[in-house]
Amino acid sequence: MKKVFLSTFVLTFVLLTSAQNVLQYVNPLIGTDQHGHTYPGAVYPFGMVQLSPDTRKDGWDGCSGYHYSDDVIYGFSHTHLSGTGVSDYADVLLKPFSTVSLFKKQNFTDDRQFASKFSHNNETASPGYYSVMLDPDSILAELTATARCGVHRYTFMNEKDYPMFFLDLTWRDIVLDSYLEQNDKYEITGYRHSSAWAADQRLFFVMQFSEPIEEFVIMENEQISDKKSVRGKNIKALIKFSSEQKQITVKVGISATGIEGARKNLIEETGKLNFDQIKALAEQQWKKELSKIAIEDKDQNKKTVFYTSLYHCMIVPNIYNDVDGKYLGRDFQIHETTDFDYYTVFSLWDTYRAYHPLMTIIDTKRTTDFVMTMLHQYEEGGLLPVWEFASNETWCMIGYHSVPVIADAILKNIGNIDKELALKAMIKSATRDHFGLEFYKKYGYIPADMESESISKTLEYAYDDWCIAMIAKQMGEMNIYKSYIKRAQFYKNIFDTETGFFRPKMNGNKIVPFDPREVNFHFTEANAWQYSMYVPHDVDGFKTLLGGDDALCKKLDKLFTTDNKTTGRTQVDITGLIGQYAQGNEPSQHMAYLYSYCGKPYKTQEMTNRIMNEFYTHLPDGLCGNEDCGQMSAWYVLSSLGFYPVNPADGIFVFGSPQFEKAVLNLENGKKFILRTENRTDANFYIDKITLNGKPYTKTYVTYNDIMNGGEIVFKMSSKPNILAGNIIADRPPSQIQDYLLTPSPTFISEGRTFKNNTKVTIYPTHKSHQVFFTTDGTDPDQTSQKYSNALTVNETTTFKAISYDQQTGKSFVTECKVQKIPEGRSVKINSEYNPQYSAGGDEGIIDYLRGPADFRTGYWQGYQNEDFEAIVDLGRAETVSYVALGCLQDARPWIWMPVFVEFSSSDDGKNWKPLGKVENHVKDTDMEVQIFDFALKLAPFKTRYIKVFAKNYGTIPTWHPGSGGEAFIFVDEIIVE
Numbered sequence: 001m002k003k004v005f006l007s008t009f010v011l012t013f014v015l016l017t018s019a020q021n022v023l024q025y026v027n028p029l030i031g032t033d034q035h036g037h038t039y040p041g042a043v044y045p046f047g048m049v050q051l052s053p054d055t056r057k058d059g060w061d062g063c064s065g066y067h068y069s070d071d072v073i074y075g076f077s078h079t080h081l082s083g084t085g086v087s088d089y090a091d092v093l094l095k096p097f098s099t100v101s102l103f104k105k106q107n108f109t110d111d112r113q114f115a116s117k118f119s120h121n122n123e124t125a126s127p128g129y130y131s132v133m134l135d136p137d138s139i140l141a142e143l144t145a146t147a148r149c150g151v152h153r154y155t156f157m158n159e160k161d162y163p164m165f166f167l168d169l170t171w172r173d174i175v176l177d178s179y180l181e182q183n184d185k186y187e188i189t190g191y192r193h194s195s196a197w198a199a200d201q202r203l204f205f206v207m208q209f210s211e212p213i214e215e216f217v218i219m220e221n222e223q224i225s226d227k228k229s230v231r232g233k234n235i236k237a238l239i240k241f242s243s244e245q246k247q248i249t250v251k252v253g254i255s256a257t258g259i260e261g262a263r264k265n266l267i268e269e270t271g272k273l274n275f276d277q278i279k280a281l282a283e284q285q286w287k288k289e290l291s292k293i294a295i296e297d298k299d300q301n302k303k304t305v306f307y308t309s310l311y312h313c314m315i316v317p318n319i320y321n322d323v324d325g326k327y328l329g330r331d332f333q334i335h336e337t338t339d340f341d342y343y344t345v346f347s348l349w350d351t352y353r354a355y356h357p358l359m360t361i362i363d364t365k366r367t368t369d370f371v372m373t374m375l376h377q378y379e380e381g382g383l384l385p386v387w388e389f390a391s392n393e394t395w396c397m398i399g400y401h402s403v404p405v406i407a408d409a410i411l412k413n414i415g416n417i418d419k420e421l422a423l424k425a426m427i428k429s430a431t432r433d434h435f436g437l438e439f440y441k442k443y444g445y446i447p448a449d450m451e452s453e454s455i456s457k458t459l460e461y462a463y464d465d466w467c468i469a470m471i472a473k474q475m476g477e478m479n480i481y482k483s484y485i486k487r488a489q490f491y492k493n494i495f496d497t498e499t500g501f502f503r504p505k506m507n508g509n510k511i512v513p514f515d516p517r518e519v520n521f522h523f524t525e526a527n528a529w530q531y532s533m534y535v536p537h538d539v540d541g542f543k544t545l546l547g548g549d550d551a552l553c554k555k556l557d558k559l560f561t562t563d564n565k566t567t568g569r570t571q572v573d574i575t576g577l578i579g580q581y582a583q584g585n586e587p588s589q590h591m592a593y594l595y596s597y598c599g600k601p602y603k604t605q606e607m608t609n610r611i612m613n614e615f616y617t618h619l620p621d622g623l624c625g626n627e628d629c630g631q632m633s634a635w636y637v638l639s640s641l642g643f644y645p646v647n648p649a650d651g652i653f654v655f656g657s658p659q660f661e662k663a664v665l666n667l668e669n670g671k672k673f674i675l676r677t678e679n680r681t682d683a684n685f686y687i688d689k690i691t692l693n694g695k696p697y698t699k700t701y702v703t704y705n706d707i708m709n710g711g712e713i714v715f716k717m718s719s720k721p722n723i724l725a726g727n728i729i730a731d732r733p734p735s736q737i738q739d740y741l742l743t744p745s746p747t748f749i750s751e752g753r754t755f756k757n758n759t760k761v762t763i764y765p766t767h768k769s770h771q772v773f774f775t776t777d778g779t780d781p782d783q784t785s786q787k788y789s790n791a792l793t794v795n796e797t798t799t800f801k802a803i804s805y806d807q808q809t810g811k812s813f814v815t816e817c818k819v820q821k822i823p824e825g826r827s828v829k830i831n832s833e834y835n836p837q838y839s840a841g842g843d844e845g846i847i848d849y850l851r852g853p854a855d856f857r858t859g860y861w862q863g864y865q866n867e868d869f870e871a872i873v874d875l876g877r878a879e880t881v882s883y884v885a886l887g888c889l890q891d892a893r894p895w896i897w898m899p900v901f902v903e904f905s906s907s908d909d910g911k912n913w914k915p916l917g918k919v920e921n922h923v924k925d926t927d928m929e930v931q932i933f934d935f936a937l938k939l940a941p942f943k944t945r946y947i948k949v950f951a952k953n954y955g956t957i958p959t960w961h962p963g964s965g966g967e968a969f970i971f972v973d974e975i976i977v978e
Contacts, residue, residue: 022290023283025300025307028125029620031083033068035575035584036623036632038312039080040066040125042143042150044282045289045314046343046366048265049254050080051143051150053118053132054090057172060572063087065172068620072115073134076143077171078150078254079203081389082316083627084347085573086396088197088389092190092205093171094250096154098137098161103217103238114166127290127311128282137161144279147319148265152250153275163211163241163248170234174960176200180237181229185212188239189259196962198392202328203254206262210249215240249275256320256328256390268323289314292362293637296662304618306640306660309633313355316629317343317370320391328391330381340372345389347629348405349397349460349524350586355634356405357645357653360412361707364668368415374402375418378425383432398453398524399460400429407467408649411474412704419475426468427480430461430487437461444745444813445493448504448511448522452857455494455502456524456587459534462490466537466737467649482740489742491535493813495545496747497766500555501528506859508748508800508817517580518568520837521857525573526587527566529559529580536590536647539597539735545766549598556595560607569837576615576624578607583615584625589635590646593654597646597732601655601700602686602721608639608656609685641665641675642715643702647735651704654733657685658715671710680717687725688718700726701733743809746772746802748817753841754848756824758795761817763788765804770812774802780814797821822849825876828975832870838863840973847873852973854930856891866967869899869951873975878908878945883978884916885936886949889971890923892961896969898923899951902935906944913948925954934976947977 031038041052054077055070056062063084065077075095081088095114102113116134123132130143138157145151156163169178173194180190191204217238218225241248253266270278290310295303321327321342329335335342343366359367378384384402387394403426410417430437436451440461446454466488472480496503496510503510504522516528523531533555535542543552564577575584582588592611595603615624616636623632638644642658658677665673690697693711702713726732744766751759763772772788773781776798783805792800797820804812828847840846840862852860875881890898904916919935935951954968 022287022307023127025303026127026286026290026311027304027308027618028127028130028311029068030305030308030618031312031620031623031627032064032066033620034623035061035572035625036621037061037063037083037085037626038623039064039082040123040130041076041080042128042130042145042282043315044128044145044147045285046147046317046319047145047315048148048319049078049145049150049252050082050089050315050318051076051078051145051152052080052130054093054171057090058087060085065090068120071117071119072112073118073132074112074115075166075168075171076141076152078205078252081345081629082312083629083632085626085628086197088173088201090172091192091194091201091203092252092254093168094152094252095166095168096134096137096139096141096156096248097164097166098139098156098158100162100164103162103164103240126283127286129279142275144275144282146269146278146282148253148255148323149269150252150254151270151275151278152252153247154250155247160243162243163245165239167237167239170236172196173201175233177231178233178235179229179231180218180235182213182216188216188237189262190235191259197394197396198390200332200392201390202256204256204259204262206253206259206266208251208266209239209241211241211245213239214242255322257322257326257334261322261324261326265323286311292666293641294664294666295660297660301618302640302659305616305622306637308618309616309636312627312633313358313630313637316347317345320344330377330388330391330393332391333380335376335380337376340369341366342376343370343373344391345629346370346374346385346402347387347631348385348401349387349399350628350631351634352401352404353586353589353631353648354638354645355630357408357648358634358638360408360414360704361665361667364414367409368417371406371409371415371417371422374406375421375425378421378428382428384425384429398435398457400426400464401460403429403464404467404649407471410471411649412651419471423468423471423475423477423480426471430465430468430484440490443493443815444490444742445505447506447508449506449858449860450853452521452855453524455504455522455528456526456531458494459491459502459531462488463534463537465490470649485737485740486742488537489541489737491538491542492545492742492744492766495744495766497545500546500551501532503528505747505815507750507753508802508815509750510747515567517563517566519566519571519574520568521859524587525571525585526582527568527574527580529562530574530582530585530587532559533591533594534587537650537735538737539594539646541737543598552598553595553600553603556591556603559591573625578610578614582625583611586628586631590644593644593646593656596654596700596726597735599726599729599732601726602723604654605657605686605721608644612636612639612657612659646733650735652701652733653704653707654701655687655690657687665707667708667710669708671708673707673710674712676712676714678714678716680715683719684717686718686721687715688720688722689716690714698725698728699731741809743770743804743806743812745812745815746770746804748800748802748815750817750819753818753850754820754822754844756822758793759819760791760793761800761819762791763800763802767804767806770804770806772802772804774800776800782811794819795821820849822847823876827874827876828871829874830871832864832867834862834864835969838971846871846972846974848974850974851887852889852932852971854889854932856889856894856896856971861889861971861973863896864953864970864972865895866953868953869949869970869972871949871975872910873947873949873977874910875945875947875977878943880941880943881906881947881977882939882941883936883976884939884947884949885934885976886951886972887932887934887974887976888951889930889932889973890927891930891971892925892928895957895963895966896971897925897954898933899935899970900954901952903950904937905948906942907946907948908944910946925958926960936976947975949975
């Protein structure tokens, strides 16, 4: 743990030298416009505090609390997330004002009454500093920070004004508990425990003012309290100073461990230092961090893009332990670290791809701390982090991507990491039965009808498993290696040779119709195009499935040149499109570099140069998508230097198109790695020749060890492509699984999941040379089972199980297909309109005897938004009925509630209806657990032909829900008539 003492601060308080000041090239406003979701406020490198203005508190473009299009500031809060797609933080909002009537009015219910207009013309943002003039009160707000403290300075320009502050502990998130106390004329303390994305976020604070407080008023539940300390869920305060005080400095220490932790942080890091001294120290630390890479180039705008990108890589993750080493662990107990710093905010689905590999080059100490944090979180909470912040696991996104971060550090020999503990933790993440892993292990892929986002999960689990295999192999654990190197090939089980895409399978069948442009719930924030080439650990194996080098190159060409329109559901994350390539979201970001794996590195150079120059600019809208806690920026930092890690954990960096005349990596081991370009212009973006340490270099990649050993690489640039580079296979980046090869499982083609008379079933192997064996008696087939030769016709409900068999690689996983016979004559007429994304396969999907699982995105459910559900089942003839029911789903987070009630009625002619009964809902609307409930009536047997079902929609979403004001869904499957 790093202990930062006041004496150290004083000793390091020096003016910036006359050398080049990298801070001038950082513009924190980049990414605050459009959908970048960044914030412009004051932050110390990797700091616990992110002190920034709040211009909005809701909406997708309000995730960071600030958007460049706004012209109103509600206040300045002390925590913010950078570039995320979900909102949280914005703790302890402080807002200066000088209108006395507001203080006397004491009406705290309207957020806007304390808000101020502002202009970007009067706004300044730089590393460690932010300032803005607040209108019409003419208050100059200035912000700076230490690692764990936010420091405000407010200058009140109008002579007769009283300096006043509004303190809001209710801002934005749902408050679970809060506390506020005035200790003396200078100090306020308190805490806020809140729930939003993080279910239980805890923050304690100590707030000290430079001048004595003249009047302090607490409001509890919008009522004035005469207490000096209050605990509750709705606490705000007004603070007033003498009119003689025209400048107030506010120091705020925060902590997750308690008020005393916040106080220690405040004393240790700010002491008697004034605002300007603290600002200078923050700037000095920023200069030190940013100087890890020194860029030389005439293009000032490109330098701004580069250093702002590097800056964005250094504001997350955030240090989470106090100055004394105490931190709030994943078990919500207080722990203490003595040999490393404990961090939070791990956006791992994003950052494992480029951010963490970048850190292994420029910040090996923090890389070690990140890994140590992850392992401690495993020991404290039982699982490695997936998307963690503030000691909460959000379970956001997919995969178990702590694994590649840890594996990368071990394989690069970074830090003294406990390999036994690391392997144990990795295996724990890979063997749980959640998020489709139980099906992944059973079938060798995730069936789309059993788990949503099945393609993305299968592909990303397979990559994580390759990382586990590499660690097991290094440790000599060959049984574990064998198991996980096979799992790393599960991508083969979802590859469709007909289309050349990874294609979802439902009931053992590839889905029909299939449009690779369609954005749906089979993919994570993407479509089939954007996940079409995600096999970073076995590119050669993937090429073999496609048909070789030429097939991969043609696939890439089509990716970048096909129509850029997507179909299906709206997905706001899919931005920065070139064809179907989407730079604005992570699944695509390695694709341009794949040309180098098929011998066309010049095409990588063309496309990466285009991406950098089209989608990264020096303006506020200079990011084409969510910044995602450093990933979007890390892609640019690495790519602009001239290389990128397609496989984030193999230590290989594939060359792209270097953007600068010279870049110097000042490594922690004391060495320098220098990258130079010769003849680099806007037109000369192709690499013609390369030398490494003065010798000709023909490989199209560089290794981690090459970089860390120091030296110099020179790229001779040209306006013409070098079509000979990469022709020799040995010069291409290696990516191949060579042992324990997997036989891909077969695929069924049936005429549907249900039938009425008979149906035909066909079975196809992935490779024509493979034999297929099957059973229909429930047993798993092997090569002694019945051999498949021709299509099979059945007239009863049947479950098929099939395998592919190859003499060299053995038998595949079992694929299952069940065809269900349903009664003839039964039909349904739906009098409501379902959302096309939630169709259950069509109208008859709600009477097909197949029940929807707990995951609403699997295709079995019909969804109705902002309308009631009504349907009529025609039994085909009069039948005896004794039981009717409607199956419904509640998953309140994504706006799905049980109907208010369900009514049933019957008719002999379809015109005259007789009520059968009404079933009220008894599931609480505040219950966030996913649950399925049958609204059912048991009846005295009677004969009828028609059954009508009516379900009343929940209606408008209430204010307590994050989707407040939206319209609720009813999800149904199925209508049961017995």
